[in-house]
Amino acid sequence: MPITIRIPTPLQKLTANQSEVSIEGSDVKTALANLEKQFPGIHERIYDEKGALRRFINFYVNDEDIRFMDQESTSLKDGDELSIVPAIAGGF
Amino acid sequence: MDMMIHHAEKDYPNETCGMVIGPKGINKAIGVFPIKNIQDELHLKDPERYPRKANTAYFMDPAEVKIVEKEAADKDFEVKIYYHSHPDHGVYFSEEDKAMACPWGEPNDPNISFLVIGVDKGKTQGASLFYWDESKKDFAERKLKLEQELV
Numbered sequence: 001m002p003i004t005i006r007i008p009t010p011l012q013k014l015t016a017n018q019s020e021v022s023i024e025g026s027d028v029k030t031a032l033a034n035l036e037k038q039f040p041g042i043h044e045r046i047y048d049e050k051g052a053l054r055r056f057i058n059f060y061v062n063d064e065d066i067r068f069m070d071q072e073s074t075s076l077k078d079g080d081e082l083s084i085v086p087a088i089a090g091g092f
Numbered sequence: 093m094d095m096m097i098h099h100a101e102k103d104y105p106n107e108t109c110g111m112v113i114g115p116k117g118i119n120k121a122i123g124v125f126p127i128k129n130i131q132d133e134l135h136l137k138d139p140e141r142y143p144r145k146a147n148t149a150y151f152m153d154p155a156e157v158k159i160v161e162k163e164a165a166d167k168d169f170e171v172k173i174y175y176h177s178h179p180d181h182g183v184y185f186s187e188e189d190k191a192m193a194c195p196w197g198e199p200n201d202p203n204i205s206f207l208v209i210g211v212d213k214g215k216t217q218g219a220s221l222f223y224w225d226e227s228k229k230d231f232a233e234r235k236l237k238l239e240q241e242l243v
Binding site for chain 2: 008009010011045052054055056057058060063065067085086087088089090091092
């Protein structure tokens with residue numbers, strides 16, 4: 001079941017300058033793993049050294065933040081859109 | 093600036109945050125949108141991943157950010173500035189601010205500047221705009237007068 005992943009501008013150099021890619025995946029984790037298979041290098045940019053999704057990146061499934069859904073286990077269905085968007089955050 | 097200063101002082105001792113939008117391609121600010129700082133919510137939900145609280149960090153509510161971005165796009169506007177405050181900590185672009193602004197070594201949108209408002213003991217002391225300098229691959233500072241128009 002293909003879904004669409006929206007890629008932020010700084011990572012598009014890894015996706016042959018594509019802002020959207022079509023990927024198979026029944027949940028967020030699987031889709032991101034398949035994204036890495038197709039475009040190596042993505043994984044280390046969106047996961048931290050402990051293997052968790054980086055805290056400064058927002059992941060949305062059809063506009064819903066997966067932090068408030070089932071996180072990486074959030075299920076996907078045909079035609080869903082997964083967006084990778086850097087958080088706007090900071091601190092001193 | 094007045095509205096942002098008001099928000100920063102109202103939210104003291106926590107960090108305030110928000111967005112400024114304006115017409116595409118024109119150096120003009122039209123609207124100021126305060127955004128909910130969800131740092132405390134994230135800290136409560138997962139203190140290991142989000143050790144800081146809202147008095148030392150900000151995290152813009154992604155849902156509100158998307159609403160403002162959509163509203164701006166519908167009017168053919170764009171986001172010009174992300175602003176936040178530093179309660180009792182001066183005006184500077186911290187390492188954490190830079191790391192968050194450049195998650196992969198460069199800004200997600202180099203045309204958007206960051207405005208930092210320093211609030212000491214509840215009163216605004218200064219503000220600076222930090223904009224991306226492509227030639228230096230770093231942010232440069234422009235100090236602002238508190239009474240001045242933004243752009």
